[in-house]
Amino acid sequence: MREHPYYWxxxxxxxxxxxxxxxxxxxxxxxxxxxxxxVKPSGGGQAGDRGRIEIDGTAYExxxxxLLDNVPMLQMKDTPPIRGNAVLAIDMVWRGAMMSNHTSExxxxxxVKKKHPDIELGRIWIDGNRGAVExxxxxxxxxxxxxxxxxxxxxxEQAIPxxxxxxxxxxxxxxxxxxxxxxxxxxxxxxxxxxxxxxSACAGIHVTNTREICVFKVVDFKSRDKDTHIEFLxxxxxxxxxxxxxxxALLRKYSYPFELEQLGAVLDKAKSLQTAHEESxxxxxxxxxxxxxxxxxxSIRFWYEYLPGMDAGSxxxxxxxxxxxxxxxxxxxxxxxxxxxxxxTKSMPKDxxxxxxxxxxxxxxxxxxxxxxxxxxxxxxxxxLDLYQQLVxxxxxxxxxx
Ligand SMILES: [Zn+2]
Numbered sequence: 001m002r003e004h005p006y007y008w009x010x011x012x013x014x015x016x017x018x019x020x021x022x023x024x025x026x027x028x029x030x031x032x033x034x035x036x037x038x039v040k041p042s043g044g045g046q047a048g049d050r051g052r053i054e055i056d057g058t059a060y061e062x063x064x065x066x067l068l069d070n071v072p073m074l075q076m077k078d079t080p081p082i083r084g085n086a087v088l089a090i091d092m093v094w095r096g097a098m099m100s101n102h103t104s105e106x107x108x109x110x111x112v113k114k115k116h117p118d119i120e121l122g123r124i125w126i127d128g129n130r131g132a133v134e135x136x137x138x139x140x141x142x143x144x145x146x147x148x149x150x151x152x153x154x155x156x157e158q159a160i161p162x163x164x165x166x167x168x169x170x171x172x173x174x175x176x177x178x179x180x181x182x183x184x185x186x187x188x189x190x191x192x193x194x195x196x197x198x199x200s201a202c203a204g205i206h207v208t209n210t211r212e213i214c215v216f217k218v219v220d221f222k223s224r225d226k227d228t229h230i231e232f233l234x235x236x237x238x239x240x241x242x243x244x245x246x247x248x249a250l251l252r253k254y255s256y257p258f259e260l261e262q263l264g265a266v267l268d269k270a271k272s273l274q275t276a277h278e279e280s281x282x283x284x285x286x287x288x289x290x291x292x293x294x295x296x297x298x299s300i301r302f303w304y305e306y307l308p309g310m311d312a313g314s315x316x317x318x319x320x321x322x323x324x325x326x327x328x329x330x331x332x333x334x335x336x337x338x339x340x341x342x343x344x345t346k347s348m349p350k351d352x353x354x355x356x357x358x359x360x361x362x363x364x365x366x367x368x369x370x371x372x373x374x375x376x377x378x379x380x381x382x383x384x385l386d387l388y389q390q391l392v393x394x395x396x397x398x399x400x401x402x
Contacts, residue, residue: 006038007049008164008190011099011205018088020053020080024073031073032062032080038088040095041065041072046102046204047127048072050091053080059089094128095205100213100235101131103162103194103206104152108216108232109133110198111151113177116140121177122227126204130219132231139223145230152216159211160195167191175199215239279308279335297400300348301328304392306385310334312375315342329355329399331392335384340377341391343369359394363387 006013019035032053042048048065053074062074080086109121112135122134169189172178176191177200192202194210207213215238220231233241249263258266283306295302303325307315315332319342322330330344341360345352352374360367360376367376381387 004037004166004190005040006036007040007095007205008166008203011095012092014090014092016088018053018086020083020086022083023079026068030076030079031066031068032076033071033073034088036088037072039065039072039074039090040205041067043067044203045124045126047098047125048075050094050128052089052091054087054089055080055082091128097128097235097237098126099205099207101128101232102126102204103210104213104216104232104234105131105133106162106192106194106198106200106202106206107152107155107210107213108148108230109135109177110194110200111148111155112140114197115148116144129237130231130233132229134227134229136227138226140228141223142221145218145221145228149216149218149232155194155197156210156213156216158195159209160197162206162208162210163193164206165191165193172201176201215242217242273309276309283308295396297396299327300399301325302331302396302399303328304331304333304395306333306335306388308335312340312342312377315340316375319344329395331356331395333384333388333391335381335388337381338377338379339381339384339387341365341367341375343374343395345372355395355398356391359391359398362394363390 006016016036016038018038021033021035024031024033039049039051040046042064050061050063050065052059052061054060059078060080061077063077064075065072066075067073105124105126112119113121116137119135119137119140122136124134125132167189169187172189172191177198178189189201190203191199192204192206193199213234214236216232216234217238218230218232219241220229222229232238246260249260252258253260256266293304303322307318310318310332311334315334319330319332325346327347328345329348330346331341332344333339333341341356343352343356345355348355351371352369356374356376357367360378363378365376365378367374369375378387
């Protein structure tokens with residue numbers, strides 16, 4: 001048997017003449033043991049090889065390769081009928097994606113550690129679909145993660161060679177990233193170097209040049225107290241995902257409509273509309289339960305409403321549709337970081353500005369109007385409900401002439 005597994009030296013060789021040594025049942029699966037050291041078992045946070053065994057023109061698929069009692073075993077989907085000679089074909093789509101995802105992990109972790117030496121690599125998971133890493137020590141912000149992503153993409157385009165060498169564990173120095181206990185468990189260590197960017201002890205499979213990765217994309221991020229969980233895609237899966245997200249926006253561009261560069265602003269607007277919608281529902285419940293806020297002050301009717309989710313334009317439209325009441329003052333208030341209001345008077349003794357201009361100025365707002373109406377707003381509002389209640393109280397005093 002070879003000293004090192006075949007995929008250490010030539011990860012692109014995909015067909016091997018093999019000998020099936022035994023077929024066993026365990027853990028509810030059928031496993032095949034072969035005599036040659038040619039398939040990569042799962043371990044160290046990386047999935048195993050997939051592929052098929054061919055016997056007399058019939059293919060028998062294996063879905064994973066695992067270590068059972070330290071021996072690589074093929075976990076079969078279809079059980080081959082005989083022991084003896086066969087051909088093993090590696091699923092190179094799965095393996096190629098693992099090589100790309102795994103080298104991306106080296107590049108990403110190496111890039112993060114160069115900028116943030118206090119961060120340590122925790123658990124990882126790499127398979128032919130995606131990669132995931134836990135970065136420990138302290139939590140990273142999404143901006144720091146995306147900056148590292150951008151650096152990784154530059155390194156991919158720089159076409160950096162990925163080299164491996166096998167050396168004695170005693171010769172490993174601090175420039176090589178090693179997982180805890182690796183140098184004491186093994187006499188011989190394989191070092192994987194991505195240019196000057198990253199050197200780590202690793203038994204996995206990698207591309208031979210960063211350009212083979214093509215694209216690296218972080219697709220999920222969770223920041224916790226003292227660590228950060230990051231999921232990523234690379235290669236054609238990253239391209240598929242990027243196209244899928246881009247096209248989801250493109251399909252809505254003309255019916256919405258919006259410019260793609262404005263997608264962030266569109267999402268922000270959707271979030272604020274959702275909040276406004278929930279507040280509007282609360283307002284409807286209040287109106288149905290308590291009725292409108294109307295007070296009879298002598299011969300004058302004072303009507304005031306707090307209307308979340310509205311803006312100045314929609315309040316004007318509401319105002320026009322309200323029933324005409326002789327001798328009335330109506331105040332509508334739309335809350336928000338920028339709150340706006342409209343005051344409408346009917347047959348009042350004085351102009352609209354008399355009832356509201358001074359209160360608005362006292363509360364730090366602005367506005368202007370005509371004889372019967374006065375509109376305006378407030379900027380940088382922290383507590384809109386409190387502001388509204390103060391404004392109502394001040395207008396009430398002006399109407400009652402106190
Ligand atoms: Zn590796």
